[in-house]
Amino acid sequence: MTSPLYVYDDSLLKYRFHSKHPFNQMRLKMTTDLLMASGHLSASDIIKPREATDEELELVHKSDFIEAVKLAGEGKLSEEKMESYGLNTEDTPSFEGMHEKSRMLVGATLSAVEAVMEGRTDKALSLAGGLHHGFSGRASGFCIYNDSAVAIEHIRKKYGKRVLYIDTDAHHGDGVQWIFYDTKEVMTYSIHETGRYLFPGTGSLTERGTEEGFGFAVNLPVDAFTEDESFLEIFKETLEAAIRKFQPDVIFSQNGVDAHFRDPMTHLALTSRTFEEIPRFVNEMADKYTDGKWIAVGGGGYNIWQVVPRMWAQIWLSMKGIPAPRGPLPEAFMDQYGPKSPVDFPRNWEDVLTDYNDIPRREEISEKNRSMLTRAMLHLEEQ
Template sequence: MTMPDLASHPRVCLAFDPLELHYDFGADHPLQADRMRALLDLLETCQLWHQGDPLLHLPIRPASLDELRLIHTDDYLAAVQQLGASAARLPALPPQQRQELEQQAFRYGFGDGDTPIMPEMHEVSAMIAGGTLVAMSAVLGLPEGGQFASPEGRPVHVFHPGGGLHHAWASRASGFCVYNDAAVAIAHVLRASEAKVLYIDFDAHHGDGVQRAFYDEPRVLTVSLHETGRYLFPGTGDVLELGNGLGRGYSVNVPLEPFTQDDSYIEVIENLLPPLALSFAPDVIISNHGCDTHAWDPLTHLALTTRALQAQVRLVHELAHRYCGGRWVAVGGGGYDPYRVVPRAWALVWAEMSGRPLPAQLPTSWVERWRPSWEAMRERERETWEVMGKPQQESGFPTTFEDLPDHFPPVPRLQEITRANRHTASLVRHLAVPPAVRPAFPPLRQRSPLTGLFDLLHLRGADTPSRSQTLQTPRGPVLLRDFCPPSLVERLRPSNGLCSFTRLPEREHRLLLEIARRADCALALAHTSGGEIVGEVTLAPGDAWWEGLEQVYEVAIEVSRDWRGLGIARNLLAFALDLEAREDLIFFAVGLSWHWDIEGTGLSIYRYREMLIKLFGSQGFKEYPTNEPNIAMDPANVLLVRVGSRADQRIVSQFFSRVLSTPQLPRF
C-alpha cells in the first residue's frame, strides 16, 4: 500500500507523544493504555500515519502550570504533583505518612477506585492537556500551536486521540480523568483570541467537566450526546442543564435511552447539530469521539456500531468546513474495549479527517498481534457485562474495519427507544435552537398534511402568491413582500446588520433561503430598491411542543441593526399578518432573554421584553402565563399569542390546555 497524495487534502496532523502511553491506572483498570498502542499500530500497519512523518505528526509538549491554572486550582495542582511523585513508593511509606497521602487522595477524587493515583501523574496528565492545547492553537494560528513554514502549512484538522479527559473538575479528579485537557485548551483559546468554540461530546458519559468549566460563558457552546444519567455515571446531563447568566442557552444536553442503536442515533445528531452550529457560528470545533457508545463496550448500555460512529465524524467534518473554515480538533475520550473497538473507531476518525480511505479488511498481521490480548481479557469482560446488566453477545475478534450488520440484531423495545429519543431531541430543539432557525431545519418526523392558510395560499403546490407594499422611511423607500419564493431570496442580499439569529449576514441569507424553500412556511421580507434585505418575518408551524395542534403557527421577526428605529418592525409584522385567513389561525411568538442579539440593542432584558410585548401587542397579541419550559424558567421571557376570531374553539381549548399544562419532560 502506498501513502495517498497529501496535495488533494487539507493539511491534517495527529498529535501524540510517547509519554501519553504512561496514562495507565493498572492492569485491572478499565482504561487501558493498550488502546492507544493498538490504534497507532493499526494506523502504521495500514500506512495511514507514521510518527516520523513531519507532515502527519504534530509534536506536543506539556501544559504549563499557568495554562493548567486556567481551569484547575493551585491546591489541586499541588496535590496531583505530590501524589504522583509518591505513588510508586506509597506502600513503603511509614503508616502515618501513607495515611496522610491517602486522605489527601480521597479529598481530591483519587480515593474512590475510579481514578487511582499513578506514577508521573502530573507529568503525563500535563502532556495530554498540552497536546489538546497545542492542537487547538495550531488550527487557530496561535503561537502555542508551533511554527510552520507558511500559513498554508498550518494544519486545518488535528486528531489528538490521547485527549478527551472530560470529567475532571477544577479541584477534583473524576471518572478516570486527572486534568481536563479540552477545558484547558478552550480556556486558552478564550484568553488568547476572540474565537467562539463549539464543543461536541459524543462520549457515552456526560461531558460534565467541560460543561461545568464554561456554564456561564457565551463564547463556548457545549453539546453533549450521552446515555441518560438515570443509569450511568456521572448522573448529570439533563436537557434542562442549559447554562447560567450570560451562558444561558449555551449548554446543550441530549440524554439518550439505553440500548439506542444506529438509526435513532443518526436521526438525533442530524436533527440537532446543524441548526445548533448555524445559530452559534463557531470559529473552531472540538469534538470528543469517545467510542464507549459502541455495543461491545463493557461500561455503557448504548448499542451503536461503526456505522453511527462514522456518521458522527462525517457530520462534524461537514460542519467544520461549512461554518468555521475547516478548523477542527478531535480528541479520543472514552472507550473500554481496547482491542476490538477503540482502534477501529479512532481509525475511522483519522481516515475521515485526512481523507484517506480505509481498506475493507483489517491487516492480518495486526489481527494476529492483538487478538491474543483480547482473548486474555474475555473472561473479565464477560463479568463486567454481567455487572452492567448487558445481554451477553458471543462475538469474536473483528477482521473488518466496519462492523457487520448481522452481528448486531435489533434490540428489544426498539420502537419505544426510538420514540423516546425523538421526544428528547424535539425538546432540545425547542429549548436550544432559536425559533427563526428551526424552520430551516425541519424535524425528520412526518407531519400530518397542513390545512388552512398554507394550502390556500400555496394553491396546493403552485407557485407562491406574493403581495408587495412600499414603506416610506427616513432613509428612503423599503419594499415589503410576503410569501417570498426562493428565486427572489437568491437575487437579494442581506444587510450587514441582519445577523440576529446566525451572527453572520451570509448565514442569515442561507437561513432565509432554506425557509423560503419550505412549502409549510411563509417568509415576508423588507428590502431596499437596491436589493438589500433589512428585515424579515417568518410564519412556521409550531414545533414539537405543539405537535398535534393544527392551524398553530409561530412568528419570528428580525430587523437589521442598521435599520432599527425606523418603524420597519411594526409595519413588516402588520403586513405579514394582514391575511384574511389569519382569523382562522392561532399565532404565537416567544421572547427569550438570552437571545444573544440583545447585547447589540443596548436594552436590558426586561426592557427588551417590554419592547416585544408592545410590538406584538400592536397586532392583537396578548401575553399569557405558561408552564412551557423556556418561559417558565426565566421571568424575563414571554409568550405572546393572537387567537383568530374564527379559530376552531376545539383547537383553541387544546392550545391553552397545552400552554398551561405541567411539562412532562420525560414524556416529551
C-alpha cells in the same frame, strides 16, 4: 487546504492507573499502528506533544488541586486530603508521577490546538485527550486534568475565538460543561446515554447554562439501548442547529467510542456505522461553518481489542477525506495484535454483527428519543 496533523508519542501511554483498570492507553498505540499498517498515517503526519505548564493548567484548574496531584503522585498526600480532591478513589486511583503523566495528555491536546490556531493545519487529532470529567478542583471518572477545558480556555484567552465543544461519549461531558456553564463564548454540546442509568448522572435536557451562558449548554440524553438510526437522527439535526445558533470560530470535539454495543461499561447499541458517520459529519460542519478549523480528541472506550482502534481510526480518515474502508484489516495489524487478544479479534474494518441482538423495545426507545429531540430543537430555536 492543509494536511491534517496527528499528535502522538509513546510517552502518552504512561497515563495508567493500574493493570486491571479499564482505562488503558494501549488503545492509542493500537489505533496508531492500525493507521500506519493501512498506509493512511505516515511519519510526516505526526507531531510530538509538549508538556502543559502549571500556568496553562491553571487556566481552569485550581492551584491547590494541581499541588495535590503533584504530592499524591509522590506518595506525600494524606488519605483524607486525597479523598477531598477525588484522588485515590476506585475510579481515579493515584499513581506514581501522576502530575507529570497527566500534564502530558493536556500538552498533547494543546499541541493540536496550536497547530490549528497558528495556521499549520486546519484539522488536528490528539487521541490521548478527551478527559472530560475532570473538574477545576477535583479529579473524577478516570480523569485527573481536563485537557479539553484547558484547551478551550487557551483558545479563548490567547486567540480570542468562540469554541463549539462537541461530546459524543456515552457519558455526559460534565466537567467541561460546568467549567463553561456561565459563559456565552463557549457552547458545550453533549449527546450521551441518559444519566438515569449511567455515571455521572447529569446531562439532562434542562441543563442549559446559567447567567449569560444560558442557552449555551446543549444536552441530548438518549435512552439506554438507542441504536444507530435514532442516534444519528438526533445528532445531525441538533448539531447543525446548534452551530447555526452559536456561529463558532472553531470546533473542538471529544470522541468517546464507549457508546458501541460491545463496550462493557455503557448500555447503548451503536455499531461501526455511527462511528463512521459522526466524524464525517463533524468534518462537513467544520468545512461549512468554521473554515475547516477542527480539533479532535479521544475519550471513553473500554473494549480496546474489538472496538476502539477501528472506531478511532475513522476520525483520522474523515479528516483526510477518506471514505470508511470496507473489508479486511491490514494483515500486519492483525498479526501484531490478534494473538494477544483475549476475545475474538475483528478481521474487518466494519462490524460483523453476528453478536448484535436487536432491541425488543426499539420503537418505544426511538419514540422517546424523538420526543426529547422535539424539545431540544425548541430550545435551540429560542433566541
